[in-house]
Amino acid sequence: MTAITLDANSKFSIFEGRTAHVRCWTYLGMMVGMAAMAMFAGDGYVEDSYIFQLFSLEGAKWMAGGGVVGMAYGFTTSKDKFRAFRFSEILVPWIDGAVLMIALMGLYTLFEPSQAMISYKDQSNLFSGRVVMTMNVMLLFSALCYVSYLFAPASFIGKLGTITAWIGVYAGGSALLLRWYESYLLMGGDIGHAPVSNLYEVFILLFCVICIVYLTLESRHQARALGAFVLPIVSAGVFFAIWLESIGQSDIKPLVPALQSYWMKIHVPLNFVGYGSFAVACAAGAAWLVRNKIEERNPNAAMLAVFPSLKQLDQLSYKAVAIGFPAFTLATILGAAWAAEAWGGYWSWDPKETWALIVWLVFGAYLHARFSHGLQGKILAWWAVLGFLVTIFCFVGVNMYLSGLHSYGQLT
Amino acid sequence: MSFINKTFKPILTRLGSMPVAILLLVLLAVASVIGTVLKQNQDQADYLHQFGPTWYWTFRSLGLFDMYHTWWFIAILALLMFSLAACLLRNVPRFIKEMKSRKGTLSDSARKHMEHKFDLNLDNKAKAIATIKASLPDWKWMETKVQQADGEVLWLRGDKGRFHKMGYIVVHTAMLIILIGGWMSVQFGFRGNMAVPENAKESEISFLKGTGIEYLKMPFEIRCDDFSVNFFSTGAPSEFRSTLTILEDGKEMMTSDIIVNEPLYYKGVRIYQASFGDGGSMVDLNLFRLTKKGNLDTVKGQIYTTFEDPYSDASLELKDFRPYNIENMAEAGKPKDFKDMGPSVDFVIRGKGLQPVLVRSFMEPFIIDDQNQGTIMMISKSGDTRDFESYSLGLDFSDPKEWQLFQAFVHRLPTDDKATQQDNLDAFRAALDEVYPDERPANLPMLGNRVIQALKVLPDMPWPFVPILKDYDQKYYTGLQVAKDPGMDVVWIGSGLLVFGLCIMFYVAHRKVWIKVSDVQDGVALQVTGLSNRNPIAFEQEFEDLEAQIKTAYEQRNEQGASI
C-alpha cells in the first residue's frame, strides 16, 4: 500500500506539480488579460463584439501579455512549497478541458458552409448540428458500453464507455460554443447570444454537466459500474432532444428583451450544474437500490464484483448532492437577483421559481435527514431518486405544463 | 419569569425540533405545489367555470386563488422563522462550546468504535512527534500530558476544519435573515404597474390584492417623453426603450432612458421597463357601405374608444393598433418566410342581430409573389386573438377605385336568370369603362379575379359596412413596473451568507486525529486514531496516506541522521 501511494504521488503527470502550477497561472494571467481588455482596450466591452475581439490580433495581444505575466509569476512561486500546488491541480484539468473545447470549436469553424448556404430561415446546414449528432451517437454508445460492462465486466468495454462519454462531452461542449458563434452569423449578427436560451440548448448543456460530474466521480472513486445508471438517464435525454429537434425546436431564435442580459449566462449554466448533479445522485441512489436487491436475492452474484459497495454508493450519492446543492442555491439566488433587475421583484411565486424552491426544499430535507437524523441507505437512495423526478418536473414539466413569467422555455 | 420559562420553553423546544422543522418544510413544499398547479390570480369567472360551484367555493374559502398571500401560508413562513430562531438559540451555544473545548485524550472504549486507526512503534520520541506534525502541516495541534501508573503519556490531538460547525450557524442564520428580509419587503414595500402613454403623466400604480385591484399614489409623477421599439425581422421585439422624466410638484427632477433589465432608481423606488402597448393611437377608418348606394365614409377614432355609426346601429369598439404584423408564411417544417402585413387595427364589431366578433383589419392588401390578393381581414369568433381566422375580401380596399368598380359592376349585373356569361362580361367591361375611362389598370386578369372573389364574399356580409384602416397616428404607452423594496438588501446579505455557509458545511470537514504517545522499551508506541464528520471515503485515503507518510518520512530522517 505504502509504496503504491507514494509511487502514484511521484509519477510525472502534466496535471500535477510544477507543470500544473505554471500552466494554471498562465491561464489565470490570460483571463486577467481578457478582463483588462474589456475594461481598458479601445472600444471596451461591447456585449456583441467581445467574442470577436477576443479572436482578433488585439485580443491575442492582451491575452498573451497576461499569460506571460502569469507564467512568470508561476515560475517564481513554483520552487518553494509543494502544497501550494493543490489549488492548481484542482483547477488546471478544468481549464485545460475548456481550452480544448474552444480549440475544437475553432477547428469546426473551418467546416462551416459558406455564408450563402446558411440563413436564419433554414438552419439545417449549420455545422453545429452535425457535432451535436456526433455527441448523441457517442453518448448512446457509451450507455450501451456501460450497461454491457455490468454483464461482461471485461475492463475494455468499461473503458470504452468512459472514453466515448468523454468524447460526447467534448462534442457537446464544443458544439454549444460553435452554436454561440453561429448565432452571430445569422441575420447579420443581430440575434447572437449564448446558447443557453431554450430547452434544446440547455439539454445539451445538461448532458455535458451530468457526464462531467459523473466522470469526475468515476475517476476519483473507481465507480465505473455507476455509469450503467448515469448514461441511460443521459440517453433518455438524448432521445428527448432528438424529438425536440424533429419538431423544429432546435432553431436559433432571437432573444426576447428580458433574456438579453449577462445574468442569463450565469444563472442558467449554474442551475444546470445543480440539475446535473442531482441526476448523478439519482443514478447512485438507483444503483444502491439495485445492488441491494441483488444482494438480497443472491449475495454471490457475479455482477456485484463490479458494483461499488453500498456504502460507497451512498457516499457517491451524497457527494453529488454536495456538488449540486450549493450550486443550485447560488443559481436560485442569482436568478432572484436577475428577477429583481428585470421584473422588479426578487421573488414573484412564479411557477418556475416556486418549483426551484420545492427542489431546494426536497434536497434540504435530504440533508437534514442524513445529518441530523443520521439516516442512510435505502430511504435516502429513494429520496435521491424521487428528488430527481421533482427536479425533472421543475426543469421540463414546468415549461410544458405551467405558464408564468418564465415561459421563455416553453415549446412553441 | 418562571411562568415564561414554563410556558415558552417547551413551545420553543418543540418548535425548534427537527421533526417540526421538517414538517414545516414539507408543508411549504406541498403548498407551493398547489400554488403552481392552480393558476393564481385569474379571473373569478374563469375559476367558477373551470371548477364548478362546489369546488370553486371550497378553493375560494381556502384562499387557493391567491394562496401566497393567505394567512395560513404566511403562518407557515412565520412558524418556519420561529423554528429557525428556536433551533439556533438551542444549538448555537452547544456548537460554540464544542468548537472551543477540545478533548485531548480518547478513552480506549471510544477508540474501539472508531474506524480509522493504526499502531506504530518508532525509536525516537522527539523525532516521531516532529515527523507527525510535519506530515500534517496545516493542522492545529494540542498536547496533553497524562500521568499514569506506568509513567507519563503524551497525547497529541490534531484538528483540521474546526469551524465546520460555523457552517451550520451561518446557514441557518442566513435563512432567518432571508425570511426577515422577505417579511420587510412585504410589510414596507410595494410593487405595482403603471401605464404611461407617450407625452402623458401618471402617478398611480395598480396591483393585485387578494382578488381585487388596488391603487397607490406615488409621491412623484412620471412622464413618458418618448417611447420606441425595435423589432427583429421575425417580428419579435428586440428592444423597447422609454425616456422618462420624474416630476415632483411639477418640477422636473431627472430624465433618463430605461430598457428591460436596466431600471431607473429614484428615491428608493425602482422603475422598470416591463411592457408596452397602444397608448390610444388615432386611426382613420374607411367605412365601405354595403347598402345600395355604396357610400364611402372616412371616420376618425381612437383606440380604447367606441365609434357609433350614425347611419346604422353598428358600433366599433377599437381595441388595439399595431404598426407591424410580421407573420411566418411558410408551412410548418418548411424554411421560414417572414412577411410584414403592414399596420392593422383590432376592434369588436357589435350591432343588432350581429354576432359580436373581434376583427383585425389591415391597411394594405395582401401581396404574395407580386400578385395582389386583395385586402384580407382576420376574424375571431371567440374574441381571443389566438383564434383569428383570415378571410379574403377580394378587393384591394386601399385603392378606392376598386370599390367604385365593384359598385359599378354590381349595378350593371343582369338580374334575370337567363343572363349568359357574355352578359356578365359585358357588364364588367362597361364598369371598367366607367371607372377607368382613359387607361385600363395593370394586371387586369388579377383584378377580375378579385372582383369575382368580392362578389362571392361581400353580398353575404352581415355588417352594414366594411371597416378598413386608412391612416393612423400611432401612440404607444410604456408599461412600467414600479417597486420599492426595503427588504431586498437584507435578502442579498442573507443570500451571500447562505452560500458562504453552505460551502463551509459541504466542503470543510472537521477532521480529528488523536495520537497516544507512550514510552516503551526501545522508543515510543504510537496509537493513532482519526475521525471525520464528513466525507469518510476521502478521509480514509487521507488517513492511509498519513500512515505511509509518517513511516517513510521517519525512515528518511533516520537515513539523513545516519549520514550526518
Ligand code: HEM
Ligand atoms: C429554512 C429552512 C432550512 C434550511 C434551508 C436548512 C438547511 C440546512 C442545511 C443545508 C443543512 C446542512 C446539512 C449538512 O450538510 O450538514 C442543515 C443542517 C441542520 N439543520 Fe437546517 N435548515 C433549515 C431549517 C432548520 C430548522 C428550522 C432547524 C431546527 C430544528 C434546523 C436544524 C438543523 C440541524 C440541527 C442541522 C445539522 C447541523 C449539523 O449537525 O451539521 N434546520 N440545515
